[in-house]
Amino acid sequence: MKNKILNIKNLSKSYGAFKVTDEITIDLHFDEIHALIGPNGAGKSTLIKQIVGSVKHDIGSIILDQEDITDLTDVERAKIGISRTFQVSSIIPQFSAIDNIVLSLLDKSSKTFQLFKSIRNNKDLYSNAKKILKEIELLEKSDISASDLSHGDRRKLEVGLALAMDPKVFLFDEPMAGLDESGTKMMINLFKKIKTNSPILLIEHDMDAVFALADRVSVINYGKIVATGTVDEIRKNELVRDVYLGYEI
Amino acid sequence: MIIEKVFNKWILLFLFTIPVFGFVFEEPYYITLTTKVVILGIAGIGLNLALGYCGLISFGHAAFFGLGGYVTGILSFHAFNSELMFSWPFVSSGSSDMLVIWPIVILSSAFLALIIGLLSLRTTGVYFIMITLAFAQMLYFFAISWPNYGGEDGLSIYMRNSLPIVNTMDPLTFYFICLFWLLVVIFISAKLINSSFGMAFQAIKQNEERVKSVGIETFKVKLLVFIISGTITGLAGSLYTDLNRFISPSVLNWQMSGEIMIFVILGGIARLYGPIVGAAFFIVLEQTLGGYTENWQFWLGLILILEILYVRTGILSLFEKKFKYEK
Numbered sequence: 001m002k003n004k005i006l007n008i009k010n011l012s013k014s015y016g017a018f019k020v021t022d023e024i025t026i027d028l029h030f031d032e033i034h035a036l037i038g039p040n041g042a043g044k045s046t047l048i049k050q051i052v053g054s055v056k057h058d059i060g061s062i063i064l065d066q067e068d069i070t071d072l073t074d075v076e077r078a079k080i081g082i083s084r085t086f087q088v089s090s091i092i093p094q095f096s097a098i099d100n101i102v103l104s105l106l107d108k109s110s111k112t113f114q115l116f117k118s119i120r121n122n123k124d125l126y127s128n129a130k131k132i133l134k135e136i137e138l139l140e141k142s143d144i145s146a147s148d149l150s151h152g153d154r155r156k157l158e159v160g161l162a163l164a165m166d167p168k169v170f171l172f173d174e175p176m177a178g179l180d181e182s183g184t185k186m187m188i189n190l191f192k193k194i195k196t197n198s199p200i201l202l203i204e205h206d207m208d209a210v211f212a213l214a215d216r217v218s219v220i221n222y223g224k225i226v227a228t229g230t231v232d233e234i235r236k237n238e239l240v241r242d243v244y245l246g247y248e249i
Numbered sequence: 250m251i252i253e254k255v256f257n258k259w260i261l262l263f264l265f266t267i268p269v270f271g272f273v274f275e276e277p278y279y280i281t282l283t284t285k286v287v288i289l290g291i292a293g294i295g296l297n298l299a300l301g302y303c304g305l306i307s308f309g310h311a312a313f314f315g316l317g318g319y320v321t322g323i324l325s326f327h328a329f330n331s332e333l334m335f336s337w338p339f340v341s342s343g344s345s346d347m348l349v350i351w352p353i354v355i356l357s358s359a360f361l362a363l364i365i366g367l368l369s370l371r372t373t374g375v376y377f378i379m380i381t382l383a384f385a386q387m388l389y390f391f392a393i394s395w396p397n398y399g400g401e402d403g404l405s406i407y408m409r410n411s412l413p414i415v416n417t418m419d420p421l422t423f424y425f426i427c428l429f430w431l432l433v434v435i436f437i438s439a440k441l442i443n444s445s446f447g448m449a450f451q452a453i454k455q456n457e458e459r460v461k462s463v464g465i466e467t468f469k470v471k472l473l474v475f476i477i478s479g480t481i482t483g484l485a486g487s488l489y490t491d492l493n494r495f496i497s498p499s500v501l502n503w504q505m506s507g508e509i510m511i512f513v514i515l516g517g518i519a520r521l522y523g524p525i526v527g528a529a530f531f532i533v534l535e536q537t538l539g540g541y542t543e544n545w546q547f548w549l550g551l552i553l554i555l556e557i558l559y560v561r562t563g564i565l566s567l568f569e570k571k572f573k574y575e576k
Contacts, residue, residue, distance in 0.1 A: 052462065054458070054461075054462075074461055074462070075461050075464060075465070075466050075467070078461065078462055078463060078464035079464040083462075084462055086459075086462075090456060090458060090459045090462075091456070091459065092452045092455050092456050092459060092460075093455055093456070094451075094455055095448075095451075095452065095455075099448065102448065103448055103449070103452050103460070103463060103465075104463040106445055106448070106449060106463070106465060107463060107464035107465050108464070111445040112445060112446060112449050112465050112466075112470065113446055113469075113470075113473070114444055114445045114446060115440070115441060115444055115446045116437075116440040116441070116444055117444055117445070118440075118443045118444060119443060119444055119445045119447070119448050120443065122445070125445075161459075161462075161463060164463075165463060165464065
């Protein structure tokens with residue numbers, strides 16, 4: 001229990017007779033990247049939504065850093081250290097890239113309710129935002145409206161928004177979808193670097209990236225965790241090959 | 250953006266000069282008309298903060314406008330008649346002093362916005378529209394059935410409320426009082442829009458789920474915007490009562506909410522000076538077309554449809570484009 005920062009027990013969610021997540025038990029250790037893989041519709045994104053609190057679960061519990069957060073709202077969970085990216089890019093379209101990052105820094109710096117001071121004059125916020133943009137290789141596009149960014153750059157910005165919160169855990173939902181080779185490489189290096197501060201629960205379909213990054217992998221199918229183990233263990237698992245990876249791997 | 254700033258300065262210049270012309274050429278009618286533009290512009294700027302910048306489509310801002318109007322009317326009604334208003338927890342016979350009335354209007358409008366906001370902001374979309382509308386209609390019917398203050402016939406006040414040193418009965422003086430408030434409201438709104446709080450509420454309009462995910466309590470942000478918005482509109486209602494020296498339930502009706510919304514849409518949603526342009530356009534249309542036909546609103550509707558279909562971002566953006574092409 002001591003080395004677990006996030007501990008999810010028996011989390012279930014049903015829509016009528018359809019069980020989207022079925023008694024899922026999964027944990028996230030300090031310093032690790034735990035990848036969650038599975039076919040489309042297996043319940044991966046719904047699990048993320050339940051952890052962040054945007055979808056209410058039916059039963060189960062969520063413990064973050066030894067604190068039961070099961071009954072907290074989505075905003076409260078974000079405040080105490082759960083940071084996420086969305087499966088489909090969710091940014092503030094009319095804001096520039098840097099303003100998107102600054103927005104993400106507001107709560108941490110207790111600036112949300114500063115009513116009359118110009119945000120543009122807050123050099124600390126903007127210099128922190130620039131550091132993050134540099135990290136995600138978007139510094140030269142900092143003043144471009146987020147709606148004008150390419151798909152790949154929006155994915156990077158999503159990750160930047162999560163980074164800015166300096167959370168206890170990251171929940172990344174397909175952060176590399178649509179990225180080119182250099183973008184994927186940048187993300188892999190970034191994730192390896194940040195996991196020591198904040199471990200990552202990663203949903204990803206790019207198996208090369210998953211196998212390059214993950215310390216542990218869990219496989220979900222029909223809302224159930226069917227296997228958990230190291231990359232090698234998962235590669236060798238017959239059931240996993242059957243339901244997801246295929247025989248060619 | 251730079252062009253819009255230039256245009257905004259022109260708007261202010263017009264607001265300063267037109268009433269002065271009215272004064273020089275002894276045409277108080279134009280002063281009164283511009284005063285109305287300024288007051289309704291203030292109401293529109295209030296709504297624009299909620300609707301234009303935060304995406305809160307309130308169809309009940311008449312509640313604040315009417316409350317501000319009635320608080321002003323009732324206070325001065327008692328003061329002029331030397332009638333006791335209440336005797337607990339302290340004795341009060343109202344007031345005809347604007348310096349007393351304004352803080353009471355501001356506090357009561359803020360309180361009403363807090364109550365309406367606490368209940369209505371739990372909903373979104375059409376439900377939010379309907380709840381805000383319902384609150385305003387409740388107040389409307391309450392005012393109609395309140396015989397102490399004129400009921401359906403409304404309430405007249407004999408003299409405009411007073412300020413130390415100046416003569417508020419003078420149209421130009423009263424105009425500059427209203428203009429002062431407009432400038433204050435513009436200043437406050439500009440400060441809010443450019444603050445970190447402004448960043449949060451403008452982000453909520455675009456993507457509330459994302460704003461929540463970065464730990465910002467969107468409910469509190471929206472509630473505060475709604476309170477500020479309602480307070481500004483309430484202040485406009487107070488000035489409107491003083492302008493007309495009369496208040497009636499009609500300012501609480503849904504039509505008033507619709508008119509304030511029209512000022513915002515006509516002038517330009519989420520444009521600071523938009524509601525002033527919208528209110529001016531509305532009043533000019535009312536005064537010109539209204540002279541030819543009783544049903545001038547037909548033409549207003551037509552203009553609104555054309556604007557929403559082809560311009561969308563309001564009259565200000567139309568001028569902005571024109572300036573751009575001329576360059």
